[in-house]
Amino acid sequence: MNHRPVNRRTVIAGIGVTAGVAAVGGIALNANAFGSSDSKSSAPSGSKSSAPSGALVFDKDDYTELTETITDAAGDDHEVVYHFYKPRNYVTNPSDDTHQSLVVSVPVKIDGKAVDATRAPIVLANAVGAYMPSSVAKATGVGQAALEMGDMGGGSGGDGMPGGMPTDGSLPSDMPDGGPSHDGGTGGINGMVNLAKLALAAGYVAVEPGTRGRSLTDSDGKYYGTAPAVIVDLKAAVRYVRFNKGRIPGNTNRIVSTGTSAGGASSALLGASGDSPHYAKYLKEAGAADASDAIFATGAWCPITDLEHADGAYEFNWGTNVTQATGKVVDQTVSKELQSQFAEYQASLKLKGLNGYGPLTARNYDDYLVKTYLQPAATKYLAALSDSARTTYLAKNTFITWSGGKATFTWADYLTHVGTRKKSTPAFDAFDLSAGENNEFGEGTTKARHFTAYSLKNDTTGVTSKRLAGDIPELLNLMNPMYFIKRQNPNRSKHWWIRLGTNDSDTSLTVAANLAAAVDNLGDDVNHEYYWDQGHAANVDPGDFITWVAKVTGYKG
DSSP, rough: OOOOOOOOOEETTTTOOOOOOOOOSOOOHHHHHHHHOOOSOOOOOOOOOSSOOGGGGOOOOOOEEEEEEOTTTSSSSEEEEEEEEEESSSSSSOTTTTEEEEEEEEEEETTTTEEEOTTEEEEOOOOOTOOOEOOOTOOTTTTOEBBSSOOOOOTTTOOOOOTTTOOBBBTTTTTTBBBBOBTSSSSOOOOOOOOHHHHHHOOOOOEEBBBBBBTOTTTTTTSSSTTTHHHHHHHHHHHHHHHHHHTTTTOTOOOOEEEEEHHHHHHHHHHTTTTGGGGGGHHHHOOOOSSSSOSSSSEESSOOEEEEEEEEHHHHHHTSSSEETTTTTTOOHHHHHHHHHHHHHHHHHHEEEEGGTTOOOOHHHHHHHHIIIIIIHHHHHHHSSSSHHHHHHHOOOTTTTEEEEEEEEEEHHHHHHOEEEOSSSSSSSTSSOOOOHHHTOOBBBBBBOOSSSSHHTTTTSSOOSSOOTTTTHHHHHTTHHHHHHTOOTTTTTTTEEEEETTTTTTTTTHHHHHHHHHHHHHTEEEEEEEETTTOTOOOEEEEEHHHHHOOOOOOOO
Protein backbone atom coordinates (compact mmCIF):
# COMPACT_ATOMS: atom_id res chain seq x y z
CA MET A 1 0.00 0.00 0.00
CA ASN A 2 1.38 3.38 -1.00
CA HIS A 3 0.70 5.94 1.74
CA ARG A 4 0.79 9.60 0.77
CA PRO A 5 1.90 12.15 3.40
CA VAL A 6 -0.06 15.40 3.52
CA ASN A 7 0.63 18.52 5.58
CA ARG A 8 -2.17 20.64 7.09
CA ARG A 9 -2.79 23.20 9.76
CA THR A 10 -5.88 23.38 11.89
CA VAL A 11 -6.76 25.78 14.71
CA ILE A 12 -9.62 24.21 16.65
CA ALA A 13 -10.25 27.07 19.03
CA GLY A 14 -11.89 28.97 16.20
CA ILE A 15 -14.09 28.15 13.24
CA GLY A 16 -12.38 25.41 11.27
CA VAL A 17 -12.77 23.99 7.81
CA THR A 18 -16.32 23.80 6.53
CA ALA A 19 -17.06 20.41 5.07
CA GLY A 20 -19.27 20.38 2.00
CA VAL A 21 -22.72 18.82 2.20
CA ALA A 22 -22.93 15.45 0.51
CA ALA A 23 -25.81 14.60 -1.79
CA VAL A 24 -28.63 12.62 -0.20
CA GLY A 25 -28.68 9.84 -2.80
CA GLY A 26 -26.01 7.13 -2.74
CA ILE A 27 -22.64 8.37 -3.97
CA ALA A 28 -20.01 6.52 -5.96
CA LEU A 29 -17.43 5.66 -3.34
CA ASN A 30 -14.80 2.97 -3.70
CA ALA A 31 -16.36 -0.37 -2.76
CA ASN A 32 -13.16 -1.53 -1.10
CA ALA A 33 -13.21 1.52 1.14
CA PHE A 34 -16.65 0.54 2.38
CA GLY A 35 -15.94 -3.17 2.62
CA SER A 36 -19.11 -3.80 0.59
CA SER A 37 -20.27 -3.20 -2.95
CA ASP A 38 -23.93 -3.04 -1.89
CA SER A 39 -24.99 0.56 -2.55
CA LYS A 40 -28.61 1.73 -2.49
CA SER A 41 -30.20 5.10 -3.07
CA SER A 42 -33.33 4.35 -1.05
CA ALA A 43 -34.24 2.76 2.26
CA PRO A 44 -34.66 -1.02 2.46
CA SER A 45 -38.24 -2.23 2.75
CA GLY A 46 -38.11 -4.91 5.40
CA SER A 47 -35.13 -6.60 3.77
CA LYS A 48 -32.61 -8.59 5.77
CA SER A 49 -28.90 -8.42 5.21
CA SER A 50 -27.44 -11.54 3.65
CA ALA A 51 -23.88 -10.22 3.45
CA PRO A 52 -21.32 -12.06 5.60
CA SER A 53 -19.69 -10.28 8.53
CA GLY A 54 -16.44 -10.52 6.59
CA ALA A 55 -17.73 -7.69 4.43
CA LEU A 56 -17.25 -5.40 7.44
CA VAL A 57 -13.58 -6.25 7.99
CA PHE A 58 -11.54 -3.06 8.42
CA ASP A 59 -8.50 -2.78 6.15
CA LYS A 60 -5.86 -1.50 8.54
CA ASP A 61 -3.45 -0.73 5.69
CA ASP A 62 -5.84 1.47 3.70
CA TYR A 63 -4.89 4.90 5.04
CA THR A 64 -3.34 8.21 4.10
CA GLU A 65 -0.70 9.69 6.41
CA LEU A 66 -1.51 13.29 7.21
CA THR A 67 0.22 16.00 9.22
CA GLU A 68 -1.73 18.82 10.87
CA THR A 69 -0.91 21.51 13.35
CA ILE A 70 -3.70 21.39 15.91
CA THR A 71 -4.21 24.00 18.60
CA ASP A 72 -5.34 22.47 21.87
CA ALA A 73 -7.80 23.89 24.39
CA ALA A 74 -5.01 25.74 26.18
CA GLY A 75 -3.95 27.49 22.97
CA ASP A 76 -0.81 25.43 22.42
CA ASP A 77 0.08 24.16 18.94
CA HIS A 78 0.89 20.51 18.33
CA GLU A 79 2.16 18.92 15.15
CA VAL A 80 0.12 15.74 14.79
CA VAL A 81 0.99 13.01 12.32
CA TYR A 82 -1.88 10.58 11.91
CA HIS A 83 -3.30 7.84 9.74
CA PHE A 84 -6.60 8.82 8.15
CA TYR A 85 -8.86 6.01 7.00
CA LYS A 86 -11.28 7.19 4.32
CA PRO A 87 -15.05 6.67 4.55
CA ARG A 88 -16.31 3.10 4.71
CA ASN A 89 -19.74 1.63 5.46
CA TYR A 90 -20.33 0.29 8.95
CA VAL A 91 -23.30 -1.85 7.83
CA THR A 92 -23.68 -4.35 4.97
CA ASN A 93 -27.13 -3.18 3.89
CA PRO A 94 -26.93 0.63 3.94
CA SER A 95 -29.91 2.79 3.03
CA ASP A 96 -27.37 4.93 1.21
CA ASP A 97 -23.60 5.13 1.27
CA THR A 98 -23.59 8.84 2.02
CA HIS A 99 -24.70 8.57 5.61
CA GLN A 100 -24.05 5.11 7.03
CA SER A 101 -20.28 5.37 6.83
CA LEU A 102 -17.50 6.43 9.17
CA VAL A 103 -13.92 7.67 9.14
CA VAL A 104 -11.11 6.77 11.53
CA SER A 105 -8.10 8.88 12.54
CA VAL A 106 -5.20 7.34 14.47
CA PRO A 107 -2.29 9.39 15.88
CA VAL A 108 1.20 8.06 15.17
CA LYS A 109 3.37 11.00 16.17
CA ILE A 110 2.74 14.15 18.25
CA ASP A 111 5.32 16.92 18.38
CA GLY A 112 7.91 14.53 17.00
CA LYS A 113 7.27 11.78 19.55
CA ALA A 114 5.95 8.42 18.42
CA VAL A 115 2.49 7.46 19.68
CA ASP A 116 1.29 3.92 20.24
CA ALA A 117 -2.50 4.17 20.08
CA THR A 118 -3.08 0.44 20.55
CA ARG A 119 -4.63 0.92 23.99
CA ALA A 120 -5.82 4.50 23.57
CA PRO A 121 -9.45 5.48 24.24
CA ILE A 122 -11.66 5.64 21.16
CA VAL A 123 -13.68 8.85 20.93
CA LEU A 124 -16.85 8.38 18.86
CA ALA A 125 -17.66 11.96 17.82
CA ASN A 126 -21.11 12.18 16.28
CA ALA A 127 -22.11 15.15 14.14
CA VAL A 128 -25.85 14.93 14.81
CA GLY A 129 -27.79 18.18 15.15
CA ALA A 130 -31.54 18.83 15.03
CA TYR A 131 -31.97 15.11 14.23
CA MET A 132 -30.84 15.95 10.69
CA PRO A 133 -28.54 13.75 8.53
CA SER A 134 -24.79 13.90 8.95
CA SER A 135 -22.11 12.67 6.61
CA VAL A 136 -18.39 12.00 6.40
CA ALA A 137 -18.54 11.12 2.70
CA LYS A 138 -16.41 14.12 1.68
CA ALA A 139 -14.09 14.04 4.68
CA THR A 140 -10.40 14.12 3.78
CA GLY A 141 -9.12 14.45 7.34
CA VAL A 142 -10.10 14.44 10.99
CA GLY A 143 -12.97 16.64 12.22
CA GLN A 144 -14.77 17.10 8.90
CA ALA A 145 -18.09 15.41 9.66
CA ALA A 146 -20.81 17.58 8.07
CA LEU A 147 -24.31 18.22 9.34
CA GLU A 148 -26.84 18.56 6.51
CA MET A 149 -29.31 21.27 7.39
CA GLY A 150 -31.75 21.17 4.48
CA ASP A 151 -35.37 21.91 5.50
CA MET A 152 -34.98 22.43 9.24
CA GLY A 153 -38.66 22.92 9.94
CA GLY A 154 -39.15 25.46 12.68
CA GLY A 155 -42.52 26.95 13.47
CA SER A 156 -43.34 27.02 17.15
CA GLY A 157 -40.75 24.48 18.14
CA GLY A 158 -37.98 22.43 16.65
CA ASP A 159 -34.43 21.74 17.61
CA GLY A 160 -33.12 24.64 15.56
CA MET A 161 -29.55 25.77 15.65
CA PRO A 162 -28.30 29.02 17.16
CA GLY A 163 -28.50 32.30 15.29
CA GLY A 164 -25.46 33.35 13.32
CA MET A 165 -24.90 29.94 11.71
CA PRO A 166 -24.36 29.61 7.95
CA THR A 167 -27.49 29.47 5.83
CA ASP A 168 -26.06 27.64 2.83
CA GLY A 169 -27.25 24.25 4.07
CA SER A 170 -24.08 23.27 5.83
CA LEU A 171 -22.43 23.74 9.19
CA PRO A 172 -18.74 24.01 9.98
CA SER A 173 -17.26 20.66 10.88
CA ASP A 174 -16.33 22.21 14.22
CA MET A 175 -19.98 22.64 15.16
CA PRO A 176 -21.26 19.25 16.31
CA ASP A 177 -18.88 18.33 19.12
CA GLY A 178 -18.64 21.56 21.01
CA GLY A 179 -20.45 24.13 18.96
CA PRO A 180 -20.70 27.84 19.34
CA SER A 181 -20.70 29.41 22.74
CA HIS A 182 -22.69 32.59 23.30
CA ASP A 183 -21.66 35.79 25.00
CA GLY A 184 -24.25 36.42 27.68
CA GLY A 185 -26.96 34.79 25.61
CA THR A 186 -26.82 37.44 22.89
CA GLY A 187 -26.43 34.87 20.15
CA GLY A 188 -22.99 35.97 18.99
CA ILE A 189 -20.58 33.17 18.17
CA ASN A 190 -17.26 33.62 19.89
CA GLY A 191 -15.56 30.28 19.31
CA MET A 192 -15.90 26.68 18.27
CA VAL A 193 -14.47 23.43 19.51
CA ASN A 194 -13.79 20.20 17.65
CA LEU A 195 -13.52 17.27 20.02
CA ALA A 196 -12.42 14.86 17.30
CA LYS A 197 -9.35 17.01 16.70
CA LEU A 198 -8.73 17.56 20.40
CA ALA A 199 -8.95 13.82 21.00
CA LEU A 200 -6.47 13.13 18.22
CA ALA A 201 -4.03 15.71 19.58
CA ALA A 202 -4.28 14.03 22.99
CA GLY A 203 -3.25 10.69 21.49
CA TYR A 204 -6.73 9.16 21.32
CA VAL A 205 -8.29 7.41 18.33
CA ALA A 206 -11.08 9.48 16.72
CA VAL A 207 -14.00 7.77 14.98
CA GLU A 208 -16.57 9.98 13.23
CA PRO A 209 -19.76 8.30 12.02
CA GLY A 210 -22.26 9.71 9.57
CA THR A 211 -25.92 9.03 10.35
CA ARG A 212 -29.29 9.14 8.66
CA GLY A 213 -31.61 11.97 9.65
CA ARG A 214 -35.20 13.06 9.57
CA SER A 215 -35.15 14.91 6.23
CA LEU A 216 -34.09 11.96 4.05
CA THR A 217 -36.56 10.55 1.54
CA ASP A 218 -36.24 7.82 -1.08
CA SER A 219 -37.41 7.94 -4.70
CA ASP A 220 -40.98 7.23 -3.58
CA GLY A 221 -40.99 10.14 -1.17
CA LYS A 222 -40.79 7.90 1.92
CA TYR A 223 -38.89 9.14 4.96
CA TYR A 224 -36.19 6.65 5.95
CA GLY A 225 -34.07 8.67 8.38
CA THR A 226 -36.69 9.30 11.05
CA ALA A 227 -36.75 7.63 14.47
CA PRO A 228 -35.06 5.38 15.37
CA ALA A 229 -32.58 5.64 12.46
CA VAL A 230 -30.02 7.88 14.20
CA ILE A 231 -29.53 5.63 17.23
CA VAL A 232 -29.55 2.49 15.08
CA ASP A 233 -26.74 4.00 13.02
CA LEU A 234 -24.67 4.99 16.05
CA LYS A 235 -25.09 1.52 17.51
CA ALA A 236 -24.07 -0.03 14.20
CA ALA A 237 -20.98 2.19 14.12
CA VAL A 238 -19.99 1.05 17.63
CA ARG A 239 -20.54 -2.57 16.61
CA TYR A 240 -18.34 -2.06 13.56
CA VAL A 241 -15.54 -0.67 15.71
CA ARG A 242 -15.77 -3.47 18.25
CA PHE A 243 -16.08 -6.14 15.53
CA ASN A 244 -12.77 -4.84 14.19
CA LYS A 245 -10.91 -5.10 17.48
CA GLY A 246 -7.21 -5.44 16.71
CA ARG A 247 -7.68 -4.04 13.23
CA ILE A 248 -8.87 -0.58 14.24
CA PRO A 249 -6.24 0.73 16.68
CA GLY A 250 -7.47 1.73 20.11
CA ASN A 251 -9.10 0.09 23.12
CA THR A 252 -12.53 -1.13 22.04
CA ASN A 253 -13.44 -1.55 25.71
CA ARG A 254 -12.94 2.18 26.22
CA ILE A 255 -15.26 3.80 23.64
CA VAL A 256 -16.40 7.30 24.64
CA SER A 257 -19.21 8.99 22.73
CA THR A 258 -19.69 12.72 22.28
CA GLY A 259 -22.49 14.83 20.83
CA THR A 260 -24.30 18.15 21.11
CA SER A 261 -28.01 19.07 21.13
CA ALA A 262 -29.85 16.23 19.36
CA GLY A 263 -26.37 14.73 19.12
CA GLY A 264 -26.10 15.05 22.90
CA ALA A 265 -29.41 13.24 23.21
CA SER A 266 -28.16 10.54 20.82
CA SER A 267 -24.92 10.21 22.76
CA ALA A 268 -26.85 9.83 26.03
CA LEU A 269 -29.17 7.30 24.41
CA LEU A 270 -26.22 5.34 23.10
CA GLY A 271 -24.78 5.27 26.59
CA ALA A 272 -28.04 4.31 28.27
CA SER A 273 -29.19 1.59 25.88
CA GLY A 274 -26.05 -0.51 25.44
CA ASP A 275 -26.82 -3.97 23.99
CA SER A 276 -30.57 -3.53 24.42
CA PRO A 277 -32.52 -6.18 22.46
CA HIS A 278 -35.11 -3.54 21.58
CA TYR A 279 -33.02 -2.54 18.55
CA ALA A 280 -32.27 -6.05 17.28
CA LYS A 281 -34.61 -6.02 14.28
CA TYR A 282 -33.39 -2.62 13.11
CA LEU A 283 -29.73 -3.58 13.41
CA LYS A 284 -30.34 -6.86 11.59
CA GLU A 285 -32.13 -5.07 8.78
CA ALA A 286 -29.21 -2.67 8.36
CA GLY A 287 -26.67 -5.47 8.40
CA ALA A 288 -24.82 -4.39 11.54
CA ALA A 289 -21.85 -6.41 12.77
CA ASP A 290 -22.39 -9.15 15.33
CA ALA A 291 -20.78 -7.38 18.27
CA SER A 292 -21.62 -5.35 21.37
CA ASP A 293 -22.84 -1.76 21.01
CA ALA A 294 -22.26 -0.86 24.68
CA ILE A 295 -19.93 2.09 25.32
CA PHE A 296 -17.73 2.92 28.28
CA ALA A 297 -18.40 6.63 28.81
CA THR A 298 -20.80 9.27 27.55
CA GLY A 299 -20.26 12.94 26.74
CA ALA A 300 -23.49 14.90 26.19
CA TRP A 301 -23.74 18.66 25.63
CA CYS A 302 -27.21 20.29 25.93
CA PRO A 303 -29.06 17.04 25.19
CA ILE A 304 -32.45 17.52 23.52
CA THR A 305 -34.09 14.36 24.84
CA ASP A 306 -37.01 12.85 26.81
CA LEU A 307 -39.17 14.26 24.04
CA GLU A 308 -42.54 12.96 25.25
CA HIS A 309 -42.10 15.01 28.43
CA ALA A 310 -40.06 17.87 26.99
CA ASP A 311 -43.00 20.25 26.44
CA GLY A 312 -43.97 20.18 30.12
CA ALA A 313 -40.36 20.53 31.24
CA TYR A 314 -39.89 23.50 28.93
CA GLU A 315 -42.91 25.31 30.36
CA PHE A 316 -41.78 24.60 33.92
CA ASN A 317 -38.50 26.31 33.10
CA TRP A 318 -39.47 29.09 30.70
CA GLY A 319 -43.24 29.44 30.99
CA THR A 320 -43.24 33.04 32.19
CA ASN A 321 -40.49 34.35 29.89
CA VAL A 322 -41.39 36.19 26.69
CA THR A 323 -40.50 34.59 23.38
CA GLN A 324 -37.65 35.94 21.29
CA ALA A 325 -39.76 36.20 18.15
CA THR A 326 -42.77 38.05 19.57
CA GLY A 327 -41.61 39.66 22.80
CA LYS A 328 -44.77 38.32 24.41
CA VAL A 329 -45.56 35.49 26.82
CA VAL A 330 -47.10 32.33 25.40
CA ASP A 331 -50.68 31.18 26.01
CA GLN A 332 -50.59 30.76 29.78
CA THR A 333 -53.47 28.28 29.79
CA VAL A 334 -51.46 25.92 27.59
CA SER A 335 -48.30 26.64 29.55
CA LYS A 336 -49.90 25.81 32.90
CA GLU A 337 -51.50 22.63 31.57
CA LEU A 338 -48.11 21.46 30.36
CA GLN A 339 -46.52 22.42 33.68
CA SER A 340 -49.06 20.20 35.42
CA GLN A 341 -47.99 17.34 33.19
CA PHE A 342 -44.38 17.98 34.16
CA ALA A 343 -45.23 17.89 37.86
CA GLU A 344 -46.94 14.52 37.47
CA TYR A 345 -44.06 13.12 35.43
CA GLN A 346 -41.40 14.41 37.79
CA ALA A 347 -43.14 12.78 40.74
CA SER A 348 -43.28 9.47 38.88
CA LEU A 349 -39.51 9.43 38.38
CA LYS A 350 -38.83 9.29 42.14
CA LEU A 351 -35.40 10.79 41.66
CA LYS A 352 -33.11 12.17 44.32
CA GLY A 353 -30.91 15.14 43.61
CA LEU A 354 -27.13 15.09 43.56
CA ASN A 355 -25.08 15.78 46.69
CA GLY A 356 -27.73 14.41 49.03
CA TYR A 357 -30.40 16.93 48.03
CA GLY A 358 -33.32 14.56 48.48
CA PRO A 359 -36.43 13.85 46.36
CA LEU A 360 -36.84 16.04 43.27
CA THR A 361 -40.33 17.40 42.62
CA ALA A 362 -41.84 20.21 40.63
CA ARG A 363 -42.18 22.13 43.88
CA ASN A 364 -38.49 22.16 44.74
CA TYR A 365 -36.83 21.77 41.36
CA ASP A 366 -36.19 25.49 40.96
CA ASP A 367 -34.42 25.55 44.34
CA TYR A 368 -32.44 22.46 43.34
CA LEU A 369 -31.30 24.02 40.07
CA VAL A 370 -30.28 27.26 41.76
CA LYS A 371 -28.29 25.62 44.56
CA THR A 372 -26.80 22.67 42.66
CA TYR A 373 -26.04 24.22 39.28
CA LEU A 374 -26.81 27.89 38.73
CA GLN A 375 -25.12 29.50 41.73
CA PRO A 376 -22.03 27.27 41.39
CA ALA A 377 -21.86 28.13 37.67
CA ALA A 378 -22.04 31.85 38.39
CA THR A 379 -19.50 31.49 41.19
CA LYS A 380 -17.04 29.66 38.94
CA TYR A 381 -17.47 32.26 36.21
CA LEU A 382 -17.05 35.25 38.52
CA ALA A 383 -14.11 33.75 40.41
CA ALA A 384 -12.22 33.36 37.14
CA LEU A 385 -12.59 37.07 36.28
CA SER A 386 -10.10 39.73 37.26
CA ASP A 387 -11.16 41.95 40.15
CA SER A 388 -11.99 44.83 37.82
CA ALA A 389 -13.91 42.65 35.39
CA ARG A 390 -15.85 41.09 38.25
CA THR A 391 -16.72 44.49 39.64
CA THR A 392 -17.95 45.62 36.23
CA TYR A 393 -20.05 42.47 35.75
CA LEU A 394 -21.65 42.72 39.20
CA ALA A 395 -22.44 46.38 38.63
CA LYS A 396 -24.41 45.38 35.51
CA ASN A 397 -26.05 42.39 37.21
CA THR A 398 -27.13 43.67 40.60
CA PHE A 399 -29.38 40.65 41.22
CA ILE A 400 -26.25 38.68 42.17
CA THR A 401 -24.96 38.93 45.72
CA TRP A 402 -21.21 38.27 45.79
CA SER A 403 -20.00 37.43 49.27
CA GLY A 404 -17.22 35.19 50.54
CA GLY A 405 -16.30 34.24 47.01
CA LYS A 406 -19.78 32.88 46.26
CA ALA A 407 -22.66 34.09 44.09
CA THR A 408 -26.25 33.91 45.34
CA PHE A 409 -29.56 34.88 43.71
CA THR A 410 -33.12 33.62 43.30
CA TRP A 411 -34.76 31.56 40.58
CA ALA A 412 -36.94 34.51 39.61
CA ASP A 413 -33.88 36.73 39.26
CA TYR A 414 -32.21 34.11 37.09
CA LEU A 415 -35.20 33.94 34.73
CA THR A 416 -35.25 37.73 34.46
CA HIS A 417 -31.52 37.70 33.71
CA VAL A 418 -31.95 35.26 30.81
CA GLY A 419 -34.86 37.33 29.58
CA THR A 420 -36.38 35.49 26.64
CA ARG A 421 -37.25 31.97 25.60
CA LYS A 422 -36.45 30.68 22.13
CA LYS A 423 -39.49 28.49 21.52
CA SER A 424 -43.23 29.00 21.59
CA THR A 425 -45.60 26.43 23.02
CA PRO A 426 -45.67 23.52 22.80
CA ALA A 427 -41.94 23.66 22.20
CA PHE A 428 -41.44 20.18 20.73
CA ASP A 429 -44.75 18.62 19.67
CA ALA A 430 -46.17 21.69 17.96
CA PHE A 431 -49.93 21.94 17.48
CA ASP A 432 -49.29 22.77 13.81
CA LEU A 433 -46.73 19.94 13.32
CA SER A 434 -44.03 22.47 12.48
CA ALA A 435 -41.39 21.37 14.98
CA GLY A 436 -38.36 19.41 13.89
CA GLU A 437 -39.31 16.73 16.39
CA ASN A 438 -42.65 16.26 14.60
CA ASN A 439 -40.62 15.43 11.50
CA GLU A 440 -38.42 13.08 13.56
CA PHE A 441 -41.53 10.96 14.13
CA GLY A 442 -42.66 11.09 10.51
CA GLU A 443 -43.45 7.79 8.83
CA GLY A 444 -43.79 6.61 5.24
CA THR A 445 -44.68 9.62 3.09
CA THR A 446 -46.05 11.48 6.12
CA LYS A 447 -43.52 14.15 6.99
CA ALA A 448 -44.61 14.95 10.53
CA ARG A 449 -46.71 13.35 13.23
CA HIS A 450 -47.78 14.15 16.77
CA PHE A 451 -46.11 12.10 19.48
CA THR A 452 -48.02 13.33 22.56
CA ALA A 453 -51.72 12.91 23.25
CA TYR A 454 -51.98 16.53 24.40
CA SER A 455 -50.76 18.03 21.13
CA LEU A 456 -52.81 15.58 19.07
CA LYS A 457 -55.90 16.68 21.00
CA ASN A 458 -55.08 20.32 20.24
CA ASP A 459 -53.94 19.78 16.65
CA THR A 460 -54.50 22.73 14.30
CA THR A 461 -53.69 20.99 11.00
CA GLY A 462 -56.90 19.02 10.57
CA VAL A 463 -55.69 15.66 11.84
CA THR A 464 -58.84 13.60 12.45
CA SER A 465 -57.41 10.72 14.50
CA LYS A 466 -58.02 10.94 18.22
CA ARG A 467 -55.36 8.41 19.11
CA LEU A 468 -51.62 8.46 18.58
CA ALA A 469 -50.29 6.17 15.87
CA GLY A 470 -49.71 2.67 17.18
CA ASP A 471 -45.94 2.73 16.64
CA ILE A 472 -45.35 5.99 18.52
CA PRO A 473 -45.00 4.54 22.06
CA GLU A 474 -42.26 2.15 20.94
CA LEU A 475 -40.45 4.85 19.01
CA LEU A 476 -40.53 7.16 22.01
CA ASN A 477 -38.93 4.45 24.14
CA LEU A 478 -36.28 3.76 21.51
CA MET A 479 -35.36 7.46 21.45
CA ASN A 480 -35.33 8.14 25.20
CA PRO A 481 -32.32 7.31 27.42
CA MET A 482 -34.54 7.65 30.51
CA TYR A 483 -36.49 4.56 29.39
CA PHE A 484 -33.39 2.38 29.67
CA ILE A 485 -31.99 4.10 32.75
CA LYS A 486 -35.23 3.61 34.68
CA ARG A 487 -34.97 -0.10 33.82
CA GLN A 488 -31.40 -0.15 35.11
CA ASN A 489 -29.90 -1.48 31.90
CA PRO A 490 -26.79 -3.32 33.17
CA ASN A 491 -24.87 -2.61 29.97
CA ARG A 492 -25.27 1.16 30.12
CA SER A 493 -22.33 3.54 30.23
CA LYS A 494 -21.15 4.02 33.82
CA HIS A 495 -19.39 7.38 33.27
CA TRP A 496 -21.28 10.54 32.30
CA TRP A 497 -20.09 14.01 31.29
CA ILE A 498 -23.10 16.33 30.90
CA ARG A 499 -23.00 20.06 30.12
CA LEU A 500 -25.52 22.84 29.43
CA GLY A 501 -25.42 26.62 29.10
CA THR A 502 -27.50 28.57 31.63
CA ASN A 503 -28.89 30.77 28.84
CA ASP A 504 -29.88 27.80 26.69
CA SER A 505 -33.61 28.09 26.10
CA ASP A 506 -33.58 25.47 23.34
CA THR A 507 -34.46 23.04 26.12
CA SER A 508 -35.28 22.92 29.82
CA LEU A 509 -32.54 22.80 32.41
CA THR A 510 -34.43 19.93 34.03
CA VAL A 511 -33.78 17.58 31.11
CA ALA A 512 -30.03 17.38 31.66
CA ALA A 513 -30.48 17.50 35.45
CA ASN A 514 -32.92 14.57 35.40
CA LEU A 515 -30.54 12.58 33.23
CA ALA A 516 -27.69 13.27 35.66
CA ALA A 517 -29.81 12.44 38.71
CA ALA A 518 -31.11 9.22 37.18
CA VAL A 519 -27.66 7.75 36.49
CA ASP A 520 -26.28 9.14 39.75
CA ASN A 521 -29.05 7.36 41.65
CA LEU A 522 -27.88 4.11 40.04
CA GLY A 523 -24.36 4.69 41.33
CA ASP A 524 -22.79 5.84 38.06
CA ASP A 525 -19.97 8.38 37.88
CA VAL A 526 -21.51 11.74 36.95
CA ASN A 527 -19.73 14.97 36.05
CA HIS A 528 -22.51 17.50 35.39
CA GLU A 529 -22.12 21.28 35.28
CA TYR A 530 -23.77 24.29 33.66
CA TYR A 531 -21.89 27.05 31.83
CA TRP A 532 -22.82 30.48 33.16
CA ASP A 533 -24.17 32.94 30.57
CA GLN A 534 -23.68 30.47 27.73
CA GLY A 535 -26.25 29.52 25.11
CA HIS A 536 -27.08 26.44 23.10
CA ALA A 537 -24.20 24.13 22.08
CA ALA A 538 -21.62 25.85 24.27
CA ASN A 539 -18.47 24.01 25.31
CA VAL A 540 -16.17 26.15 27.43
CA ASP A 541 -14.14 23.39 29.10
CA PRO A 542 -13.11 21.01 26.29
CA GLY A 543 -9.66 20.52 27.78
CA ASP A 544 -11.23 19.31 31.01
CA PHE A 545 -13.28 16.79 29.03
CA ILE A 546 -10.16 15.41 27.34
CA THR A 547 -8.53 15.05 30.76
CA TRP A 548 -11.69 13.41 32.12
CA VAL A 549 -11.56 10.82 29.33
CA ALA A 550 -8.03 9.85 30.35
CA LYS A 551 -9.06 9.68 34.00
CA VAL A 552 -12.16 7.50 33.66
CA THR A 553 -10.60 5.19 31.06
CA GLY A 554 -7.38 4.83 33.05
CA TYR A 555 -5.30 5.82 30.02
CA LYS A 556 -1.74 6.88 30.73
CA GLY A 557 -0.43 7.12 27.19
